[in-house]
Amino acid sequence: MLQNLQTLAREARSWPFEQARNLLAHVLKKRLPEAERGEARALIDAGEADKALARFEVLRRPVVLETGYGPSGLPHMGTFGEVARTTMVRNAFRALTGDHWPTRLIAFSDDMDGLRKVPEGIPNPEMLREDLHKPLTQVRDPFGTHDSFAAHNNARLRAFLDSFGFDYEFMSSTETYRSGRFDQALLTLLERFDAVQAIMLPTLGEERRATYSPFLPISPITGHVLQVPTLERNVDTGTIVFDDPAGGRTEVPVTGGHVKLQWKPDWAMRWTALDVDYEMSGKDLIESVRESSKVCRALGGVPPEGFNYELFLDIEGKKISKSKGNGLTMEDWLRYGTPESLSWYMFQSPKSAKSLHFNVIPRATDDYLAFIEAYKTQEPAKRIDNAVWSIHAGSPPDHASPVSFSLLLNLVGVANATDKAALWAYFARYLPDATPETEPLLDRLMGYALNYYEDFVKPTKIYRAPDDKEKAALLDLAARLEALPADTTDGETIQGEVYAVGKAHGFDPLRAWFGALYEVLLGASQGPRFGSFAAIYGLEQTVKLIREGAEGRLAAS
The missing domain is CATH 1.10.10.350 (Arc Repressor Mutant, subunit A)
Structure with a gap:
């Protein structure tokens, strides 16, 4: 059975399996001499990944998949989408290798960045203005619930990812810098400073080139993340010298959390230090991926495999921005639609730009239900390419809902229902054996339908007289x-x-x-x-x- 699944995974055409096969080829190329790759691939293709791992010790290290999050704003759909889609690739990779190869998914929060501007729609903006330029983990929480703004946003992200049951490791930029986890990679970058500058400077404007340094020191006086030139670099002592606007000429170590890297070198350093094998990113970061990959190679690392997905658009066709808050929040979606419908939306056509606003939720919900029904009668080769296989890691539910979400929306309106009990009363004759316990998804859909109808359908209803x-x-x-x-x-x-x-x-x-x-x-x-x-x-x-x-x-x- 397992070997049959691996055969199906090798031939599956949906994008998570295409990505999984690319990831497998990448890892074999990264870890094995060319003469040994064919043997390892043959064993894996034959359903004997365990033998490949036993034969080639270097393959036993976990395959590392990473997603990134910038907590300068509240978590949004793009953040969730990266984790959901990367998880789908991870599940496909497990199917491809018979789940013998250990994998890790790191959800990395870039929370040591300086706060450059105050996001819109945040309470107590004056507090954030006072803390501008400090690392996000040193910016006070305007919501008053956590030790810092980053801690608040990180907690929001983790709670949401946990509610979906994602298997991931959360990693904080501040903690990894301070713990020494990145020290060796930072010292390597200090040693190869000129090589990194040769990569980065041609990508910058003339004025920016004059002051650019990959190192952003943290001022010992103000705590600000400083965009200042590196005046001296001391490879032997592992330090840099810069001019602190608050205190003049200053020397700090590049290790232990005294500096933060500019984000492209930081991305490259992270790939190197964490041995990242896979990371996807938005289409707007294609150039950034290219430059970061060059820096990664300069540091002695191998850039990860990945692909670029299209961006989400708001109802006006504009790019969604977490600082502007012009997109759906994850809480918004879950007020009106199921978590499964959100995952279904993320699975569909990741390389096509898609609108992300309230009116996509009913269609996504009904499409998910339709794909569950289709899965029941599909042959195995079709099932593995069905979105619900990837959404549910190969084990979709046997039963969804006996009625569609759109039908429930209309029933709510015509029946003037205000609670689930009123809706269940209509099902007493149609589905006499159905109860909230026997039809839990239907019961959940009723709640979503009541919310959606009241907020979006009822205000737009326009009846007309017949001819x-x-x-x-x-x-x-x-x-x-x-x-x-x-x-x-x-x-x-x-x-x-x-x-x-x-x-x-x-x-x-x-x-x-x-x-x-x-x-x-x-x-x-x-x-x-x-x-x-x-x-x-x-x-x-x-x-x-x-x-x-x-x-x-x-x-x-």
Whole structure:
């Protein structure tokens, strides 16, 4: 069974498996002489990764995947997306290697950076203005809940990642610099200062080149992260000399957290010190990846494998910025949609720019449910490329929800429901054995639907009166549904009557008839499968709704 999974993983076409195969090739190239790579790859492809690890000791080191987070603003969707997508690659790599190869996922917080500007929408901005230029772990928390602004934002990120069950190691830039974890790499950079400068200076403007140094010393007096030239560098003592605006000529070690690196050299140093094998990044960082990779090689490291994903856009088509706060927060999404729907959204087309705002949540939720249903009947080769395989690490649930999210939204509106109990009452006849315990996802969806309807659907509803043709069709539909047995709960039977009425009254195309139903009865331009909706809402209630719509009373009210 395991070997069969590895075979499927080698042939899978979805992007996490493409990335996993790239990662495997990268690690073999990085760790083995060319003459030995073929043998190791053959063993792994044969489902014997354990033998490859036993045969080549250098392969036993964990494969390290990293994601980065800048806590100068609150965590946002892009942050979560990187962890979610990297986890999908990690799961694919495990399938590819039979889960024999140990892996690590590091969620790295760049919390030693200086606070350059006050993010919008943050309480107590005057406090942050007073702490500008200090490392984020030394900036006071404007929310008043943690020791620093970075600690607050890091805690928000970790709580969210933990709620999804991600398997990761959190790492703080401040802690790693201060602990000595980066000392050797920093001393190497000090020794190869000129080589790093030769890489970085051509990428800068003339004015910036005149003062640039990869080292950003922390002022012993003000605690500020200083953008100042390095006047002297002492390889023997491991120190640099600079001019501190608050205290004149100053000498500090480059180790122990006395300096922070500029972010591109810092990225490269981190790859080297932590032996990172994989890191993805946004399309806007392609040039940064290129320059950091050069610095990584100059430090004696090997740049990681990875790929560049497209950025998220807000409702106006603008790039989402954590400092502007113009995107959905993770809490926003989870007020209106399931965690699984968010993961589904992250899986889809990572190299295509996508809008990220409230109106994508219902579609993402229903698409996730549809993919769960499709998974049940797919052959193994199709299953492994289904998004839900990657979302659930190869073990998606057997059952999702008996109804769609869009149907629930319309049921909430038509029934004027304000709580789950009111919605469950409509399911008593349609699904007599269903309870919140037997249908937990449906129960959760009800809560999301109530929130979403109240905040986004209800304010935008616009009912219209039917024209003469539509009125006649609506009254005909009401009569046909009245002729059905009162206890009918078969959505397909009801849907058949809806189709028959549309055809009998000459609606061409037939979608014009369904458009009329939605606009007249539901106050929206589109809606759920009407037969299923009527089956849950109840025939008597549905007939009453249709007659009110036909007479224009819904539009009038």
